[in-house]
Amino acid sequence: MIHIPILRHGQPYESVDKVELVHHATGEPVAVVSQANPGMVVRDINRMDDTVLESFTVRELIEICGRAAERFIRGTLPIGDAKQSFDDYVRCLSATTGMPVTYCRSNAQKIHRVLAEMDTIISGLTRGFDLEILDRGYGTYTDERFSPSPSKGEGRGEGQSTGMPHPSPGLSPRGERGKHTSANGSSSRTLSFFREGRVFGAVLPSNSPGVHGLWIPTIALKAPIVLKPGREEPWTPLRIIEALAAEGIPRAALGFYPTDHAGAGELLRAVDRAMLFGDSSTTATWANDPRIEIHGPGYSKVILGDDAADDWKKYIDVMLGSIAANGGRSCINASAIWTPKHGREVAEALAKRLAKVTAIPVDDPNATIAAFANAGMAERISAMIDGLLRTPGATDVTEQIRGAPRLVKSGRVAYLLPTIIWCEDREHPLANREFLFPFASVVECPTAEMPEAIGASLVVSAITEDRALIRSLMSSGNVDRLNIGAIPTYQLSWDQPHEGNLFEHLYRQRAFQTNVELRTP
Amino acid sequence: MITMRKRTAVAEKPSNKKPKASAVREMDSLERRVKAARRSLDEQTREIVAWHFDPKTGCPFWLEYAKKLGWDPRKEIKSYDDLDKFPFFEDEWLRGGPVRRWVPKAYAKKPIYIFETGGSTGVPKSRINVDDFRIDYEMYSKTLSDESFPKGGDWLMLGPTGPRRLRLAVEHLCQFRGGICFHVDLDPRWVVKLISKGRMDVMIEYRDHVINQGLTLLKAHENIRCLFTTPKLLEAFCEKVSLVRMGIKGVFCGGTQLTAQFHRFAREELLEGKAELVPTYGNTLMGLACHKPFDPADNYSVIYHPPCPRAMIEVVDPNEPRRVVDYGQLGRVRLTTLTKEFFMPRFLERDEAIRHPPCEKYPWDGAGDVRPFSGFASPIVEGVY
Incomplete structure (x- = not known):
């Protein structure tokens, strides 16, 4: 062994x-x-x-x-x-x-x-500064914002000045050491980091x-x-x-x-x-x-704006993928769909598709849900959902369509079949839950209230072009990763980290000046 | 000076007898000793039941209890196995007063100690004591080697103090061996509270506060040769200093779970293979169990043998706790205490262990790899991450 x-x-x-x-x-x-x-x-x-x-x-x-x-x-x-x-x-x-x-x-x-x-x-983590700065402990960074006519393709600094964690050049004291202006007018400044x-x-x-x-x-x-x-x-x-x-x-x-x-x-x-x-x-x-x-748990969500809710059928695949990709086992899987209207129809459409998923052995190429090696865990999760369903205002739509329970036991393992809950009340105890299988609640909520009401959400895919909704989501502290448009929650770019930036986690910027020639190590 | 109470032949017998020449005869000898131990356990059971249920000597709790039983324990209990006739002992009975209901009438005029266990929240469980802790630890002293726990060597007690039996017991053990015991205060209830509130930073600050006081004592008193501490404190201590270089020869370790891997790690790394580690399992209710002498064949399993016949540790089926499991099987720990100060039949402890057979030194069952009882449902993990 x-x-x-x-x-x-x-x-x-x-x-x-x-x-x-x-x-x-x-x-x-x-x-x-x-x-x-x-x-x-x-x-x-x-x-x-x-x-x-x-x-x-x-x-x-x-x-x-x-x-x-x-x-x-x-x-x-x-x-x-x-x-x-x-x-x-x-x-x-x-x-x-x-x-x-x-x-x-x-x-x-x-x-x-x-x-x-x-x-x-x-x-992505370092916003593109010269990585030799980390080897030497310090170095210079070229701030293109000072360049009157940025010459494309020059060095790594191109287009990467936004979000640099240092003060705006206009605020820098005069005669600051480490700030140089190059021939094309771009500003070069000293950067130093140490690894905490x-x-x-x-x-x-x-x-x-x-x-x-x-x-x-x-x-x-x-x-x-x-x-x-x-x-x-x-x-x-x-x-x-x-x-x-x-x-x-x-x-x-x-x-x-x-x-x-x-x-x-x-x-x-x-x-x-x-x-x-x-x-x-x-x-x-x-x-x-x-x-x-x-x-921790992601409580990721797909949100439909007022401008998209009537066209919900167009986005059903994005919603389905967000819920069920990777067997629903990631924090970037959606655990709720929020819409201003047609909630029940959305829930039924999702349930109809997901009710087709069956529990098959995981070595079958068609398997799309994971098995619970600890069958007791699946039983307890399922029992918990059933318990919470006894609070009025929520329905397991998938179970109604499937006509069979979500818990499937096979030998020593158990499976939990995809589950869509229609929550009439967004305060229902099942409205914002996350479990280790394809599970999502569909909730109706006026869009103006959504950014506040969704609570902490790792990924929000907001299908909308509504400027006001986009603006309030952009400024919401509830949202970690924000996708605007029909982008599945699981689609992420690795150069944009979530739940913290590993570089900033490991390194701290320090002020650094020198008037001696330091040899490159 | 407190005199030693009458003990049975088995308990008093020196255990380092040379094994017989042939394996078969050795087995015969062990078998004979196992039987003798059992006889002495039955004898002790009869004696203790007679004592606690006798209106002249017994304690009010058991005398009252007997009235509700509808049968006379003095007549019905003829052997250790007969203790199964009692319902399981409930430790809840030990919470709150009047605490004198546990004092045997025969000891009513003696100075009484009260030792507590639990109590992080709510009323602690308490057990009265007269001499039991001294008797237990004097017996235990005989199992310690003079090389690792030198006679006349001083001790440092870096463990739970306050209303705990351990505080006085370790001091007595040290004094019994001719040493002086240094103490550092440790309040385990505060530690439990800090952990349950998730205030680990404060917990670590407190731990370091305790360790630093211990270090100061070790540096100031060169004759400290022996240490009592808990596994966690031993680890933390050894992160600061080499105990071997500080002159420590033996460490008596207990208070919390001690795994086989910790046992190995402590021997090989914390104590650098140069100082002795003696793991122990015990509590205020039962007394103190001894660790089977280190044998590489046990693969560092920590196997405890109770101080039979004064107390028994048995490993029982959690679903059928009258039934002792087979050797090598995991089960729930069941304790029985049989002293004139305290009678506790069939108490189901919140621990589980593997049942081990008798060994040369201790010709009665042992319990290995003791750990918290796992027979409770694990909580639901909610969320994915």
């Missing part, structure tokens, strides 16, 4: 405490995973060489990521004492998580893209492998990592680590610690910066800790 070790400063360690991972449907053991005790995680973090990636330039690290992308998607990589091909990886991933094989592959493609396009992602995230930690989920794309840029930004994988999903983070190590990232920068809830807490306390995935009960403890970037 496969043994998944702990990687202590990159070196495999077999623990006395192991957790067995079984095939979600057959119950056959797939792997045993060594478990780190919480004290070990802390001890290793405190002894980690946080400068280990400083000997590389960001460019070199980006190139390593590019090569690792190929290893990840095609290579045979170590997993403990064994080796794992890409197909084996997909098989194991689907086996322990219950995710359809097709989704495992499409998520792996997302990881591949993040690694392969690290350059674009880092540019000496060691970066991540407490990762099991629900969808695509999310691992969010932490990978840390490596290119020179921060060593300490990962706590999700219980059923050690596969993807380990494979990424091994792909990076195979292409030259020093193993000392790569920590991998399967551990329990207490171990996760210790990890989060010991590192300088971290990313935490979890439900609200997990993340609440850390909500006010600025060191920790929280990725």
Whole structure:
């Protein structure tokens, strides 16, 4: 059987405490995973060489990521004492998580893209300044806003001046050191950053492998990592680590610690910066800790404006995709549709389409929903929804159309079939819920009230051209990612991060002046 | 000086007897000792039941209880197994007063200690004590090696103080071995409260406050050779200093769950393979269990054996808690305390463990890999992330 070790400063360690991972449907053991005790995680973090990636330039690290992308998607990589091909990886991933094989592959493609396009992602995070600034600690940035006639294609600064976190040039004091004006009149100014995230930690989920794309840029930004994988999903983070190590990232920068809830807490306390995935009960403890970037439930939504609501039929595919893509297992899946009118019709149309989805084994290429390896969890979720449906004002439209319950049990696994709830009352307890399967409520609400009423929403796709609605969504603190137009909630550009910018999370800008010649390291 | 109470032959017997030459005879010997231990347990059961249900010596709680039972425990309870005739002991009975209803009449004029457990919220459970903690820890002392816990060496007690048995018990253990015990105050209820409120920053500040006081004592008193602490505090301590370099020879560790992996980590890394780690499991209600001596064959499993016949730890089927599970099986921990100060039959603890067979040193069952009872439904995970 496969043994998944702990990687202590990159070196495999077999623990006395192991957790067995079984095939979600057959119950056959797939792997045993060594478990780190919480004290070990802390001890290793405190002894980690946080400068280990400083000997590389960001460019070199980006190139390593590019090569690792190929290893990840095609290579045979170590997993403990064994080796794992890409197909084996997909098989194991689907086996322990219950995710359809097709989704495992499409998520792996997302990881591949993040690694392969690290350059674009880092540019998005840093807004395109010269990355050598991170290698040297300081450098100059060209502000094209001062250029009377910007010459296209000149350097990296092109068109990237918006959003720079420094004061408007017009406000700068005269004679400021580090501000230079070039021949074409553009303004060049000193930028300096230092890395506060000496060691970066991540407490990762099991629900969808695509999310691992969010932490990978840390490596290119020179921060060593300490990962706590999700219980059923050690596969993807380990494979990424091994792909990076195979292409030259020093193993000392790569920590991998399967551990329990207490171990996760210790990890989060010991590192300088971290990313935490979890439900609200997990993340609440850390909500006010600025060191920790929280990725909790998304409560993502598709909104129809007054100008689009009558044409709702045109947008049904965008809504369906937003709800059900990736088996409904991402925080960027829509869990609600908000419309000023035709709510019941929208709900019925969505339900009619989604009621066709059936529970089939996840290795079937036509499988579109995941299996719950823990059947009890599916039962409890379904029972909770049924319980909340007893509060008047909400109907499970899919169940009515399907004529069969959403909970399907098959052997030791269970499935939850897509569920569309028509909520007459937007205050209904089911109006703003999110579950680990294709689930969405359809809610009617006047558009003027929507930006406030939707509550915190990771992604909002607003199908409208109504300037007033767009303006109020643009200024709403409730919305993290905003799509204007018929754009599915799951369609995202990786160079525009959500729930925080990893670069800003790891680095802090400092004021820097020098009157001596500093040699480039 | 408090004198030792009468103990059974088994409990008093030195346990480091040399094994017999042949394995078969060794097994015979162990089997004989297992039977002897059982006989002494039955004897102890009869003696303790007779004591607690005798109007001249028993405590008001059990005397009252007997009236409601409709049968006379002194007549019906002839062996340890007969204790199954009692309903399960409810620890709720220990919350609130009058606490003197637990004092056996025979001890009414003795100085009484009250030791508490729980109490982070609400009324703590309390158990009265006269000499039990001294007896338990003197017995326990015999299981410690003089090399790791040198006689005359001083101790540092870095664990729960206040109304807890452990505070006085560790001090007594230290004194019994000829040492002086240094203390640092630790209020575990405050820690529990901070954790439940998610105020981890304050919790860590408090933890460091405790550790730093311990460090100061260690630096100031060179004769401190032994330490009592909890697993979490041991980890935190060793992040600041090498205990081995500070002269610590032995660590007596308990208070919270102690996993096999922690056991290994503590031996190999925290104590650098150079100081002894003695894990312990116990509570105010039962007393103190001993750890089976370290044996590589156990793969760092922490296996506890109760102080039979004064108390028993059994591993039972959670759905049928009268039934002890088979060896190697996981079940819920069931405690029974049989002393003249306290009678607690069949209490279902909030822990689970794996049942282990008797060993040379302790010829009665053990419980390994003790951890919080998992037989409650896990909460629904809501949301995707």
